[in-house]
Structures are given as structure tokens and as C-alpha cells.
Amino acid sequence: MNVKKDRLMQSDDANQRGISLLCVARSGRDDRGPAAVSGRDGDGGLTRRSFLTGAAALVGGTALAAAAPTAAYAVEPGVIGDWTADGSKDVVVPDSSKGNASGADGTYREHNAAAFPANDSTPIPPRSVPAKWDYECEICVVGAGGGGLNAAARAAELGADVICIEAMGLHGGNAQSAGMCAILGGSKLQESKRFAFPEYPFDARKLTDWAMDEYHYAADPHLIYRIAESGGPCIDWMADCGVQWRLGEVPVYVAPKNSTLDHHVLKMKDATDAMFSFGQRHGVDYHFQCPAEALVQDDAGRIVGVVAREDFEREVFIHATKAVILTAGGFCNNKALLKEYIPTAAMGCASSYLVGGETGECFRMGRGVDADVSGFNSSASFDGGVDWEAEGGPWARFLYDGMTQLSRQPWFTVDRCGNRLRYMDSRVKKDGADAIYALGDLATIQMTPPGHRGYIIFDGNYEDHLAGFAQEHCRKLITPDLEQIDKVPEHYRDWHHGVQDAIDADVLKKRDSLEELERDLGFAPGVLVEAVEKWNACCERGEDDFMYPMPPEWLHEISTPPFYGCRIGGNLYGTKAGLMINDEMQVISTKGTVIPGLYAGWHTAGGACGENSYIGDPILGSLLGDVSLAFCGGYLCGTYAVANEMKGGE
Numbered sequence: 001m002n003v004k005k006d007r008l009m010q011s012d013d014a015n016q017r018g019i020s021l022l023c024v025a026r027s028g029r030d031d032r033g034p035a036a037v038s039g040r041d042g043d044g045g046l047t048r049r050s051f052l053t054g055a056a057a058l059v060g061g062t063a064l065a066a067a068a069p070t071a072a073y074a075v076e077p078g079v080i081g082d083w084t085a086d087g088s089k090d091v092v093v094p095d096s097s098k099g100n101a102s103g104a105d106g107t108y109r110e111h112n113a114a115a116f117p118a119n120d121s122t123p124i125p126p127r128s129v130p131a132k133w134d135y136e137c138e139i140c141v142v143g144a145g146g147g148g149l150n151a152a153a154r155a156a157e158l159g160a161d162v163i164c165i166e167a168m169g170l171h172g173g174n175a176q177s178a179g180m181c182a183i184l185g186g187s188k189l190q191e192s193k194r195f196a197f198p199e200y201p202f203d204a205r206k207l208t209d210w211a212m213d214e215y216h217y218a219a220d221p222h223l224i225y226r227i228a229e230s231g232g233p234c235i236d237w238m239a240d241c242g243v244q245w246r247l248g249e250v251p252v253y254v255a256p257k258n259s260t261l262d263h264h265v266l267k268m269k270d271a272t273d274a275m276f277s278f279g280q281r282h283g284v285d286y287h288f289q290c291p292a293e294a295l296v297q298d299d300a301g302r303i304v305g306v307v308a309r310e311d312f313e314r315e316v317f318i319h320a321t322k323a324v325i326l327t328a329g330g331f332c333n334n335k336a337l338l339k340e341y342i343p344t345a346a347m348g349c350a351s352s353y354l355v356g357g358e359t360g361e362c363f364r365m366g367r368g369v370d371a372d373v374s375g376f377n378s379s380a381s382f383d384g385g386v387d388w389e390a391e392g393g394p395w396a397r398f399l400y401d402g403m404t405q406l407s408r409q410p411w412f413t414v415d416r417c418g419n420r421l422r423y424m425d426s427r428v429k430k431d432g433a434d435a436i437y438a439l440g441d442l443a444t445i446q447m448t449p450p451g452h453r454g455y456i457i458f459d460g461n462y463e464d465h466l467a468g469f470a471q472e473h474c475r476k477l478i479t480p481d482l483e484q485i486d487k488v489p490e491h492y493r494d495w496h497h498g499v500q501d502a503i504d505a506d507v508l509k510k511r512d513s514l515e516e517l518e519r520d521l522g523f524a525p526g527v528l529v530e531a532v533e534k535w536n537a538c539c540e541r542g543e544d545d546f547m548y549p550m551p552p553e554w555l556h557e558i559s560t561p562p563f564y565g566c567r568i569g570g571n572l573y574g575t576k577a578g579l580m581i582n583d584e585m586q587v588i589s590t591k592g593t594v595i596p597g598l599y600a601g602w603h604t605a606g607g608a609c610g611e612n613s614y615i616g617d618p619i620l621g622s623l624l625g626d627v628s629l630a631f632c633g634g635y636l637c638g639t640y641a642v643a644n645e646m647k648g649g650e
Helices: 012-027 034-038 055-060 146-157 173-177 188-193 204-214 221-241 269-281 335-341 343-348 361-368 402-407 433-447 462-469 495-504 514-520 527-541 626-645
Strands: 135-142 162-165 245-247 253-256 285-287 292-297 303-310 314-326 349-352 379-386 412-414 454-458 509-511 563-575 586-588 594-600
Touching: 135 146, 135 303, 135 626, 146 162, 146 173, 146 221, 146 269, 146 314, 146 626, 162 314, 173 269, 173 626, 188 221, 204 221, 221 269, 221 626, 269 285, 292 314, 292 361, 303 594, 314 361, 314 626, 335 343, 335 563, 343 349, 343 379, 343 433, 343 563, 349 379, 361 594, 379 402, 379 433, 402 495, 402 563, 412 527, 433 563, 454 527, 509 514, 514 527, 514 563, 594 626
Parallel strands: 135 162, 135 314, 162 285, 314 594, 349 563
Antiparallel strands: 245 253, 292 303, 303 314, 379 563, 412 454, 454 563, 509 563, 586 594
16 A cells, blocks of 8 residues: 655744754854864863862853854744743643553563564665555654654654654653753753853853863764754754753753652653654654664665564555654664674673663664764663673663662672772762762773672661662662652562562572672682671771772671672663764765765764763763753754755755
């Protein structure tokens, strides 16, 4: 059958706004080249730790406002929305709690596991143009997570006929369980707070310069500059689409208004619901349980469609007459790809917490049409990845699994030689800097010891110690009394359940003596016992003699059976290696040329992050956030696909 949706009529006003934005986007590039964009000022700039240290002072300061061009927003002045009220426009948003399916195996979305081979790095070759197409559209978006929803909505708003295919049964992808969004320069909320990075007033060039220095120049400055200049307008555009934002506990952060902010639980779901609703109203044709299998390439080398498996059964050919946009995430759950492109993560991470479909099919499809790769060995990880695989368990776990939360507390931690590992204080101080950087620093600490694993050790009194740890931010334990706890899969609404799962699987080893625990964790005889004896002596004195001492209130003897121990490493949440793109989100071939008709958003694309740690994303993540990096990438993909392939949306 040949199916083509009826395109919704766009108002002349909406079209004009879209064209204005496209003009600004296309003319706002820096033509001086990478060296000019990445050059340092003579003052030496800011370090990555100093930029947040002065955040509180900047918020209260009075500086001249850097007014963003009106045309840089996809809306008319004054209709972005009231950021302090209960939303911007009246929109119909699906009930978040009713769309929160989860699998019995702990994965966050129901899916056919057979559709996601998770240990294959071979490129997926393109298909030839079929004799007959099953579906017709102008732009086909692969993936309906944060990036795909924005790409589809943006392209449809600008007049494109859009089909969006998604392997899972619902929209949202990783954004459903992810953390905060954040504000970049030019956003209305940022301007209202007189707050910007690396200093106020906001300057995209200064941000690019600063980020490149922090990345040790292992990133593409053109991509960073594009993100810097577009992040704020993207946030504001999403507000006008119906996303309701509110300021977070750290000055840079915002999250959807109708979400659990303080406890880091499913903050993005209300945002993805709003963008899904907006896309529906603008005619996006969503196909769920419809994983992409290959690109379709014509004899001239242009990407003209996608092969998908509808309902996991019927192979269908989708004709995209203008462009295909790949926004299905990275490959956190594909071990073969990790070993080939991000070996540090393959060795140092003990687990992943992304959805089951994060297995790199879009990356492999891009490689199949000769796309180049950017961002080698770049990823982002939290601390406290629990090594379920060591006991035959799954690689991917739900982030808010109780054992993951418990593993991130300030326990006595050693490597396999008995050497103490430093714990970074993650408690939020006046500006949140320590909390943010502790995430990345701890991940690095836990990924790099001998054997790429650390070991947390505690005794039978551990529950009594938890309240005194006073952990905050995303280390708070999930309990049934949290705001909007109904958005969390039922099994994970009390952290005790996940801990008991780990004990039952012998992932968290529970033993009657330290000697037994030492043996069963694989320590050489006497290594763990001796390390615990030294720790207990510090606890008795009330003063830690380690070079990075624990606060006195965190010193608890390990002396009361049963004794507990668990292997930990990094907790992978984002692959930053991906398909090479230019600053208009077009995929670049190994020959250095644009692959016609093919676009990619983060994290299918790479090159915008330069380090293998949590901080590999939040250099921009502290400004835009991991999920919001995907939001911005999708927004740019939709914008440029229409601008480049549809002659300004006409």
C-alpha cells in the first residue's frame, strides 16, 4: 500500500516564524575556522571547577543584559510563556503515570529483546530502492526519545510531512528516567536570573572557548558553538510547545514543572509528553514497536528512506523524499561497539542504566553508508555501577534500582589490593559545584583502579548510618513517600527491594565473617581484613588518616555481622562517540563529504564532548544536560533538515 498522511495546515504566522529562525540559524556561524573559535583569551579563562564556584554571586549581580535577537526564537516576543506560573500554553498532555510501562525484568520499557542484538559492531549495509514503498513522507525520524520528539515536532512545525518510528512501545526513551535539563545562554529564564556561563552576560563564543579548554581540545568547536548559540532558543521553543519548566536546586538547572525535581526521579517525562503532544497536533505520524533495520540509498548515494520492522514482524519501506534523521541514541548496551569505539567504558563501567534499545543500530546503519566516526573513547558515566554481570546478571539496570542508590553512598571503599579509594562529597553546597563534579570524579576513581573495579564494604548497622550520610541530589534513596512516586516502576518505589534483589543474586555479598567476605569477593588472604582493621582504627579515633579523609560523621566501624561487600565500577549513561556530523547536523562520510539526505542528533552523533567521564557531558551538561543535549540536537536536526532539503520550508 502507498500511504501518505494529510499534512496539517500551518498558519502563515507560524510559517513566517519558522523561516525567520532558519535564516538566523543559517547566518549565525563563525567563519574564522576552528583555530579562531577555540583560541584562548590572555587571561587564561576559567577552570572547570571555578565556573560554578562563582555561580551564586553571578545570580545576584547586576550586569547589562545580552538581549538575544527576537528572530532567534521560534515564537513571537511575549508568548514564550510565564516561567513562574503553571505553564506556558494550554496543551493536552498525556497522563504521565498511565504511560509508564515497565518490564518484569527491570527494564524501563517493554520491548522484544530479539529485535535488539546487543553484541554486534558490524556496519548495517543500506538497501536498494524498492519497487514499491509502503509509506511516504518528506522527513523520517528514527527514534522517539527526547531528540527524536524534538526533531519530528520541529520539522512538522516548519511544514514538513513527518513520520517518526520508534522501537519501543511508547515515546520518551531514555529521557523518561533521566535527570535534569538546564539553561543555556539566551533562554528567557536565564535572562530573568541574570545568570550565564562562563560569565554574564552570555556569549556563545566564550562558552565555546571555555569548553574546548576543559575538553583538552578533543572536541569539535563548531559543534560546541552551535549548541551554545542554540540551547537557549531550544529551551524557550519547548516552553512555547507546552513544556513547563521550573528552576532546580542548582542555579543552572531547570526541569519540567510537573515532576519530581529534588529527588531526581523521572524529571523529563512531562517534557517528553508535552513534545509528543505538540508533534501529534502538527501531524507527526508516530509508528511505535517499529525498529529501524537499515537505510535506503539510491544509486546517486542519497539516503531516501528507511527499512523498518512494523510490530516487530512485517518489513516495511518508508520513503523519505527529503531527509532521514537518526536520533535513536548511542550504544551503551552494545558491548562489541563499546570495546571497539569506547574501550575505557568497556573496561571501567560495571553497568549501564539506559533503556534496552540503546544498542547502536542507528550508529551501525550510518557506518553502513560510509559515515565517519567522531569522539573516539568518549562517554559519560555516573559512579556506583553495580557489577551484576560478575554474577551472571544483566548489564543494563534501572537507574533507580535500590542497590544502585545504595552503592553511591559514602561507604568504606577499596581496590582489590586493599588501597582506599577516595569518596567525593556529593552534598549540595551553596552553588552545587561539589555535587556536580563529584559525579564525574567518583566515576573516574571507580573506573581506574587495578581490575577496573572498586569494592564497597559495610556491616549489619548500615541502615542506621544512611540518615547521617545526608546524601542529596541523585543519591537520595528512593522511598514510597517521594513526590510523584507513581511514576517509578512499582518494584523500585522502595530502595529495599533492589538491595534484596542484589543479596538474592549474591551481587551484594552478605557473609557472617570478614574472612568469608574477603574470600568470596576474590581478595587475596588478609588483604580486606587488614584494610578494615585500619579503617576501624580511624573510626575509633574519630579522625581519618587517609590522604582524602572522610568527614568525622561518616566514620562508622565495620564490626557488626553480617558483613556486606559489592563490586562497583562506572555506571555508563551515555556514549559520546558517534557518527561524524557538521554544525548543521549533516552526517559526514569517510571521504569528508556530506552524505546527502542524512542527519543525526546526539547521541547517535559524536564529537561534541571530549572526556570519558560524567564530566564528558556536563561541560555542556552543566549548561544543557545530557537529555537536553539530545533535545537541542533534535531541534537542530529538524531545523536544518527543513532548511537544507526543503528550500527554507517552502
